[in-house]
Amino acid sequence: MTSFDPARLQASTVCLPPGQWATVLDCLCDHFKAIDRSQWVDRFARGRVLSADGQAISANHPYKRGLRLHYFREVPNERVIPVQEAILHVDEHLVVADKPHFLPVTPGGEYVEQTLLRRLIHxxxxxxxxxLHRIDRHTAGLVLFSANPESRSAYQRLFPERRIDKRYQAIAAPLEQHVFPLVHRSRLEHAEPFFRMHEVQGPTNSETHARVLEKNGEQWRYELSPITGKTHQLRVHMAALGAGISNDPFYPSLLEGQDDYQRPLKLLAQSLRFDDPLTGQTRHFETQLRLDW
Structure with missing residues (x-):
């Protein structure tokens, strides 16, 4: 008999936290406050909430601390994102893809199937x-995936141990007041709204190296190398230097409105270079995308 494999079914997993709930339904509703109770009731009714061994459970199943459950994330009427990813490399251990602007890497919020991860899985x-790393939804370019659970940890360590060289390109206004190449360090913390970051006083936790690649009148093309990997690091650092990246809807100021597919953020994950932890050979990948002026 084949054992239950939540990954094969693309099921999410949760272990119920401590609390005083009477049922699993009550716990899930309180734990996932953004999901309406009626949606959970519907998922239970359709067998979309499973026990640890993959059996459907009822909404009145008794709550138990630490109970392991699997459930299926769903977004009613999920909006199609009209962009197309490209697969650049596939082997036993790694997949490298070019992510277009506006496509999220992983499920979250209003996107589940319309993500790079789900598209590649299919x-x-x-x-x-x-x-193995993330680039935000507005950024385009290279994303590296682990394809094999047995070798995953070896590749995951490349990032926290800073054994991978990441290069980005960005287009922004001229920064004639600065001398390039330069290094920008600061402390980044979450701001309001929750998805934005900002610089604050305190010990630095982010570092970016920048140089100018090309000058074109009122716009320059920059090469950015993040030494650390904080959320929105390059976008915040460029804004702090005095030249927010072109078409950035978050920095330096938050712009309201729908995605404008004719005005993508001018930020591109250009290249990845590292010594393969399994073979010792140098691996180098370059995006096939290009930032137009």
């Missing part, structure tokens, strides 16, 4: 794909 028929 295209490659590999439910074990896991992104």
């Amino acid at each position: 295209r490659l028929d590999n439910p074990h794909l896991v992104p």
